[in-house]
Amino acid sequence: MLPNPAPTIEQVLAPEWEQWVTANNAVVLDVREPLEWAMGTLPGSVEISLGFLPASLDQLNQDRPILVVCRAGNRSQVAAQFLQRNGFNVANMFGGLTSIGLA
Secondary structure (H helix, E strand, O other), X not given: OOOOOOOOOEEEEHHHHHHHHHHHOOEEEEOOOHHHHOOOOOOOOEEOOHHHOHHHHHHOOOOOOEXXXXXXXXXXXXXXXXXXXXXXXXXXXXXXXXXXXOO
16 A cells, blocks of 8 residues: 655745735745845744754744745745644745745
8 A cells, every 4th residue: 555645735826925824814934044034034924944943843833824935935845845744734935035026
């Protein structure tokens, strides 16, 4: 018997991030590095670098959906998969912050 594949991570188009967050009463999680945050991030974002995410799960609320963001969408996809495996309801910002001029 083959194992069940991991559930697919929902992909939210970058220009639709705010609409998705509002509709889902979600939190935005920016998994970039501190130097990148200094260049700007989405309003109200929780900032936890991807490398620190495993040790920082207690800073996140499992009761609220999370939209994970990064510069181009790759790190956020990795973070979203990790969070999903740990019981979080997550989505990934497809295209990342560069696609809306923030990175």
